[in-house]
Structures are given as structure tokens and as C-alpha cells.
């Protein structure tokens with residue numbers, strides 16, 4: 001696996017400090033959203049396994065990532081079941097769809113952008129799950145521990161997707177595209193509505 005170049009800057013959007021506390025009353029919906037997100041994350045990693053060029057090290061890293069996301073999915077299903085909450089369809093938020101609208105259409109830029117979007121989603125998940133862990137600590141220790149444990153993995157996943165994008169773009173182009181996609185993500189979150197989803201926005205909706 002490639003080693004990371006100079007670390008990329010943090011995403012420009014920072015979730016407001018009151019976001020997680022506002023989500024706590026809708027924890028059941030948020031956990032159901034989490035189950036769907038983990039399943040999608042596994043599917044995304046598996047899709048990259050077939051598309052990202054590279055040798056056994058790349059294949060092994062993506063295979064392990066897909067497996068870890070499935071473990072997260074099963075862990076979330078367990079927590080739902082313990083709480084008597086059924087696994088059911090849930091209208092997804094539009095965050096990922098809006099992010100992907102910025103992906104360029106020609107290769108290798110298309111795949112590099114898809115990997116960077118995946119990295120951004122992992123980074124945002126990491127930030128939001130840490131915020132949920134902190135907000136829940138005093139009121140629901142079990143859910144706080146759940147978010148804390150799963151959220152830690154997301155930082156590693158972000159790093160892997162950035163490393164894979166670095167196989168496709170020179171370092172300066174990678175950094176420039178990261179900044180562009182980060183600005184796009186900030187604009188998306190500013191518009192998407194507040195609702196009980198891990199990737200909810202802080203706008204009034206569009």
C-alpha cells in the first residue's frame with residue numbers, strides 16, 4: 001500500500017456543537033440510519049474492490065474494509081434488536097447523492113473523485129459519531145460506547161480511501177481536488193435539512 005503524502009487539510013465544514021444533542025431524542029431513527037449506512041459502506045467498499053487497480057495489497061485492504069463495514073452492520077443490527085427496534089426501510093438522506101453529483105465523468109478522475117467522496121463520507125461519519133458518543137455519555141452509556149467504537153474505525157477508512165485516490169492522482173492534484181470537494185460538501189450540508197440522519201444538514205432543506 002502506498003504511504004500517505006503530506007496529510008490533507010481538515011474539511012472546511014464543522015458540525016455545529018449543538019447538532020448531536022438535537023439528535024439524541026431521535027436515537028432510534030439514527031440507529032436505524034446507521035444500520036443502512038454500514039450496509040451501504042460495505043457495498044461501496046466491495047464495489048471499489050472490483051474497480052480500483054492495484055495488486056494484492058490493495059485488494060486485501062479493500063476486502064478487509066468491506067468485512068469491517070459488515071461487522072459494523074451486524075453490530076448495529078444487534079443493538080437495534082436489543083432495543084426492540086425493527087430493521088426496516090428508511091428514506092435515506094440526500095447527502096451521499098449530493099456529494100456524488102460533483103464526481104467528474106472521465107477516468108481516472110471519476111474513480112479518484114469517487115474515492116475522495118468516500119473519504120469525505122468517512123471523515124464526516126467519524127466527526128458525527130464522536131459527537132454522538134459525547135452527547136450520549138451521560139444519558140445512554142451503551143449507545144455512547146457503540147458510537148465511540150464504530151466511529152474510531154471511520155478515521156482509518158478515510159485514510160485508506162485517500163491513499164487509494166493517491167494511486168490515481170499526483171499529490172498536488174489530489175490536494176486541490178480534496179479542497180474542491182470539501183467546499184462542495186460544506187455547501188451540501190449548509191442546504192440539506194435538519195433531520196435524524198447521521199449526515200443531516202444544518203439548513204432548511206432543498
Ligand SMILES: [Fe+2]
Pocket residue numbers: 038041068069072150153
Ligand atoms: Fe462503518
Ligand SMILES: [Fe+2]
Pocket residue numbers: 041069122153154157
Ligand atoms: Fe467506514
